[in-house]
Amino acid sequence: MAIYNTLRRYIQLGLKVEVKNNNVEKAMRILKKKMLKDGVLRLYKMKQTYEKPSEKRVRKAKEMRANFNKKQKLMRDIRGY
Numbered sequence: 001m002a003i004y005n006t007l008r009r010y011i012q013l014g015l016k017v018e019v020k021n022n023n024v025e026k027a028m029r030i031l032k033k034k035m036l037k038d039g040v041l042r043l044y045k046m047k048q049t050y051e052k053p054s055e056k057r058v059r060k061a062k063e064m065r066a067n068f069n070k071k072q073k074l075m076r077d078i079r080g081y
Contacts, residue, residue: 015040 015034019027035041051059 015031015038017027017031017034032041
């Protein structure tokens, strides 16, 4: 449900990119970077195909492990050991 709320928020609010000096290519690059940073493209690609519940469970566990390890590394760097 959170994925749908995130996508709905972007549809309603939208991402804004200014086109300066008729440079559409640069504006498209900026838009793609914003979408990658916010995770919109990843959500869109995930929703294109069906994901089995077992695959979803494995993916979420993998994401949680990665986030935990990332936070642990950050805390080690902050504490200095």
